[in-house]
Amino acid sequence: MGYAxxxxxxxxxxxxxxxxxxxxxxxxxxxxxxxxxxxFAISRPAVSRHLRVLRESGLVADELVGRRRFYLLxxxxxxxxxxxxxxFAAPAGWERxxxxxxxxxYRTRRGRARxxxxxxxxxxxxxxxxIA
Amino acid sequence: MGYAxxxxxxxxxxxxxxxxxxxxxxxxxxxxxxxxxxxFAISRPAVSRHLRVLRESGLVADELVGRRRFYLLxxxxxxxxxxxxxxFAAPAGWERxxxxxxxxxYRTRRGRARxxxxxxxxxxxxxxxxIA
DNA sequence: CAAAAGCGTAACCCATAGGTTACGGATTAC
DNA sequence: GTAATCCGTAACCTATGGGTTACGCTTTTG
Numbered sequence: 001m002g003y004a005x006x007x008x009x010x011x012x013x014x015x016x017x018x019x020x021x022x023x024x025x026x027x028x029x030x031x032x033x034x035x036x037x038x039x040f041a042i043s044r045p046a047v048s049r050h051l052r053v054l055r056e057s058g059l060v061a062d063e064l065v066g067r068r069r070f071y072l073l074x075x076x077x078x079x080x081x082x083x084x085x086x087x088f089a090a091p092a093g094w095e096r097x098x099x100x101x102x103x104x105x106y107r108t109r110r111g112r113a114r115x116x117x118x119x120x121x122x123x124x125x126x127x128x129x130x131i132a
Numbered sequence: 133m134g135y136a137x138x139x140x141x142x143x144x145x146x147x148x149x150x151x152x153x154x155x156x157x158x159x160x161x162x163x164x165x166x167x168x169x170x171x172f173a174i175s176r177p178a179v180s181r182h183l184r185v186l187r188e189s190g191l192v193a194d195e196l197v198g199r200r201r202f203y204l205l206x207x208x209x210x211x212x213x214x215x216x217x218x219x220f221a222a223p224a225g226w227e228r229x230x231x232x233x234x235x236x237x238y239r240t241r242r243g244r245a246r247x248x249x250x251x252x253x254x255x256x257x258x259x260x261x262x263i264a
Numbered sequence: 265c266a267a268a269a270g271c272g273t274a275a276c277c278c279a280t281a282g283g284t285t286a287c288g289g290a291t292t293a294c
Numbered sequence: 295g296t297a298a299t300c301c302g303t304a305a306c307c308t309a310t311g312g313g314t315t316a317c318g319c320t321t322t323t324g
Binding site (some may be wrong): 152164165166176178180181183184198199200201 | 270
């Protein structure tokens with residue numbers, strides 16, 4: 001019902017730079033655990049635990065295909081935290097748009113992801129890489 | 133220039149439930165450190181350090197009045213994290229609204245805060261109280 | 265001007281988060 | 295069917311975060 005629990009988990013998950021980089025990776029395409037781990041300097045088990053945190057927070061889902069486990073984003077959870085944030089910087093009408101978002105985004109996400117957002121966020125991707 | 137650094141600080145600041153409760157408190161009115169501390173079961177120095185984290189993240193500003201130090205929200209920083217989140221759950225046109233938000237919200241915030249948002253978020257306040 | 269109020273900081277303690285190596289259980293390949 | 299691949303978990307270590315008490319500085323009060 002309430003926000004609090006979900007916000008707590010999601011905020012905690014997002015607080016780590018490695019986990020944020022993983023989320024950015026998954027924005028483009030679903031990826032198997034191994035391929036995600038390869039892109040980091042840290043060990044594979046370390047990445048595996050970050051993936052668990054993301055799973056438990058609900059920000060990502062996992063899907064077994066053969067001996068590989070693919071990870072993919074779950075957009076709804078992001079909307080929840082965005083909703084919590086909105087109370088601090090909300091112009092009139094914001095929440096109505098947000099409500100529409102929560103129900104609409106999920107099915108249209110993959111199609112939209114490439115056009116408007118991808119370009120504008122390209123530079124952010126670079127910054128994410130530099131986080132160490 | 134880039135998001136990364138700011139997002140890191142802000143996400144870290146928001147990850148703690150006590151700090152989130154403080155932010156919710158400041159949504160209504162600026163408060164002196166002592167009055168904030170009174171509303172928590174933990175010691176005053178503990179709250180003082182949470183306030184420092186919030187200050188360094190840029191989410192709040194402080195202002196000395198006599199021997200009291202008032203804290204108040206800085207809306208711009210919230211918009212930055214909201215912008216980062218938007219790349220994951222963004223319908224077409226979202227960012228344009230967000231850009232307008234960043235420049236417009238700050239001056240109109242206090243007036244708006246009471247009407248649309250306050251009621252809808254009332255239940256969230258309760259949830260925040262229960263975080264322990 | 266002494267005393268009290270308001271806050272921040274320092275020093276310390278303990279729990280937890282995030283890293284590593286070692287291991288085991290599936291699934292695919294040979 | 296044996297070997298190799300993919301990936302999660304366990305056990306362990308260290309750094310950090312959040313809590314506490316003790317202390318000191320500045321500003322108001324009597």
